[in-house]
Amino acid sequence: xxxxxxxxxxxxxxxxxxxxxxxxxxxxxxxxxxxxxxxxxxxxxxxxxxxxxxxxxxxxxxxxxxxxxxxxxxxxxxxxxxxxxxxxxxxxxxxxxxxxxxxxxxxxxxxxxxxxxxxxxxxxxxxxxxxxxxxxx
Numbered sequence: 001x002x003x004x005x006x007x008x009x010x011x012x013x014x015x016x017x018x019x020x021x022x023x024x025x026x027x028x029x030x031x032x033x034x035x036x037x038x039x040x041x042x043x044x045x046x047x048x049x050x051x052x053x054x055x056x057x058x059x060x061x062x063x064x065x066x067x068x069x070x071x072x073x074x075x076x077x078x079x080x081x082x083x084x085x086x087x088x089x090x091x092x093x094x095x096x097x098x099x100x101x102x103x104x105x106x107x108x109x110x111x112x113x114x115x116x117x118x119x120x121x122x123x124x125x126x127x128x129x130x131x132x133x134x135x136x137x
Contacts, residue, residue, distance in 0.1 A: 007081065011134075014067050021072025026126035026128075026129050027126075027130055027134075029135045030123075030127040030130075031129065031131025032091075032131045034119070034124045034128040035129050036114070036126060037116070037119075038052075044056055044132070044135045045135075052113070053066045053071070054069070056075045056137065057137060058090075058132075058136060059085050059086065060084065060085065061065055061085055061131070062079040062084050063076075063078045063083040064077075064079035064080075064129070066133050070120060072110075072112045072113050073111070074105060074107075074110035074111050074112060075101065076109070077105055078105060078110070083101075090129055091125045091126065094119050094129075095118050095119060096118040097110075097112055097118055098112055098114075098117075099109050099118075
């Protein structure tokens with residue numbers, strides 16, 4: 001099985017897809033520390049409520065669609081435009097959330113309820129994603 005996986009990676013690279021996702025090297029233990037900036041508002045366990053939307057199961061979910069959470073109009077609009085939370089979109093978003101959504105919506109900045117300005121360091125973003133991938137399903 002390992003040989004088959006290595007062959008698949010080799011074929012992908014040979015086909016010209018030389019990029020490896022930036023989050024591939026994320027450290028979930030370090031990401032837990034980064035999540036300390038988020039946990040005042042966001043929960044990761046199913047059914048827990050917070051100021052911000054619960055992050056359990058966020059990967060693969062369309063933006064602004066978590067049941068029983070009141071999102072801003074701009075977050076809902078981003079979801080309506082097709083924004084789905086994937087590792088790639090999350091890492092890009094969490095760098096500068098309002099700017100990311102604004103660009104998607106054709107604005108300078110989006111209006112959201114989130115006061116957080118983003119994570120400047122790519123390593124912090126990658127580590128946060130690695131942590132979230134281990135605690136949210």
